[in-house]
Amino acid sequence: MGGAKVLNRELITEAAAIAFADPHHIPERYARADDAPAGGAAAAAVVGDDESYVRPGGDMARLLDPEHRAVEIACLGSACRSWGFFQLINHGADDAVIQQMKDDTVQFFELPVEEKKAVAVRPGGGIEGFGHHFNRSSTDKLDWAESLIVETQPIQRRNLQFWPSNPPTFRDSIDKYAMEMRNLATRLLGFMACDLGVEQGTLLAAFAGKRQSMVLHRYPPCRRPEEVVGIAPHSDGFGLTLLLQVDDTPGLQVMLGDGRWLPVRPLPGALVVNVGEILEVLTNGAYRSAFHRVVVDAERGRTTVVVFQDASVGGVVGPLPELGEPRYRAIGRSQYGKGHATEILGSGERFIDTLRTIR
Numbered sequence: 521m522g523g524a525k526v527l528n529r530e531l532i533t534e535a536a537a538i539a540f541a542d543p544h545h546i547p548e549r550y551a552r553a554d555d556a557p558a559g560g561a562a563a564a565a566v567v568g569d570d571e572s573y574v575r576p577g578g579d580m581a582r583l584l585d586p587e588h589r590a591v592e593i594a595c596l597g598s599a600c601r602s603w604g605f606f607q608l609i610n611h612g613a614d615d616a617v618i619q620q621m622k623d624d625t626v627q628f629f630e631l632p633v634e635e636k637k638a639v640a641v642r643p644g645g646g647i648e649g650f651g652h653h654f655n656r657s658s659t660d661k662l663d664w665a666e667s668l669i670v671e672t673q674p675i676q677r678r679n680l681q682f683w684p685s686n687p688p689t690f691r692d693s694i695d696k697y698a699m700e701m702r703n704l705a706t707r708l709l710g711f712m713a714c715d716l717g718v719e720q721g722t723l724l725a726a727f728a729g730k731r732q733s734m735v736l737h738r739y740p741p742c743r744r745p746e747e748v749v750g751i752a753p754h755s756d757g758f759g760l761t762l763l764l765q766v767d768d769t770p771g772l773q774v775m776l777g778d779g780r781w782l783p784v785r786p787l788p789g790a791l792v793v794n795v796g797e798i799l800e801v802l803t804n805g806a807y808r809s810a811f812h813r814v815v816v817d818a819e820r821g822r823t824t825v826v827v828f829q830d831a832s833v834g835g836v837v838g839p840l841p842e843l844g845e846p847r848y849r850a851i852g853r854s855q856y857g858k859g860h861a862t863e864i865l866g867s868g869e870r871f872i873d874t875l876r877t878i879r
């Protein structure tokens with residue numbers, strides 16, 4: 521632990537595909553002595569079954585109902601302050617769009633690797649494409665996952681070369697799903713503004729017209745899950761994250777304030793929403809951007825669709841002035857991005873912690 525995080529991209533090779541298909545054999549590059557759930561310094565207790573519970577934390581139907589709104593906003597705010605995560609039920613996003621996105625994502629990952637390589641990461645290209653995307657320690661280890669990243673908003677940022685044309689409905693699904701999630705994020709941010717006591721327009725303006733990217737992950741099963749990681753512990757670098765669990769395989773774990781890991785049990789029909797580092801800064805630390813990781817299941821694969829909504833105020837990442845004495849130093853969005861990409865994993869310190877004015 522403690523190596524510099526490198527946001528790396530690497531091709532998923534035939535060898536990787538073979539490794540993923542053989543749940544008994546773990547190639548050296550994936551065997552983690554450090555970041556794995558059972559490994560070394562990173563081994564922190566997992567909240568046990570007796571204690572673990574699913575906290576919905578957000579119910580859009582109640583948020584939209586004047587009779588329940590106030591209580592529900594308080595509930596949402598409390599989840600963002602204490603956990604930095606909640607499961608949103610009755611989210612109201614179009615079920616058909618979600619189902620099509622799930623179906624196409626599953627179909628895409630089931631394709632032979634040769635086919636998926638049509639949208640593979642490109643040398644010297646940006647972050648987009650199909651590959652291994654998270655390799656955050658200096659040990660050159662890989663996560664037990666295959667991922668596809670595409671930029672979805674604004675439309676001018678789209679690189680269709682990375683948008684799969686197989687299955688044939690996929691591009692349309694991504695387009696529609698991107699729109700649903702952007703609208704949902706906007707609705708949620710309005711309620712968060714109420715909770716924070718800031719003008720809705722102020723918080724919404726920080727997200728309006730900003731980048732949206734989509735990451736599809738597939739975590740194959742692994743017979744010795746304690747020796748690999750699905751995604752090493754990290755906190756999200758954008759503003760708001762919306763996560764769709766395509767199946768009911770558990771795996772996502774959130775770090776609590778006391779350093780233990782809380783497993784997030786997928787609630788049927790829910791979306792997992794979490795606070796990214798930029799939203800933590802915007803809220804002047806009122807909301808918490810929590811470390812999280814993915815552990816791999818011994819029997820079942822797990823597939824997720826993650827949407828990241830970016831934010832900044834006129835190109836600057838800093839606390840909203842309405843929220844009192846700034847607890848973080850404001851910096852330019854691109855400088856922030858560089859800092860986040862090089863933060864030291866395992867030190868327990870995030871890049872935004874180095875921006876704190878009060879430590």
Ligand SMILES: O=C(O)CCC(=O)C(=O)O
Nearest residue numbers: 735737751772814824826
């Ligand atoms: O797949 C998941 O459950 C989490 C993914 C994640 O944390 C990420 O993409 O940043």
Ligand SMILES: [Fe+2]
Nearest residue numbers: 754755756812
């Ligand atoms: Fe994440």
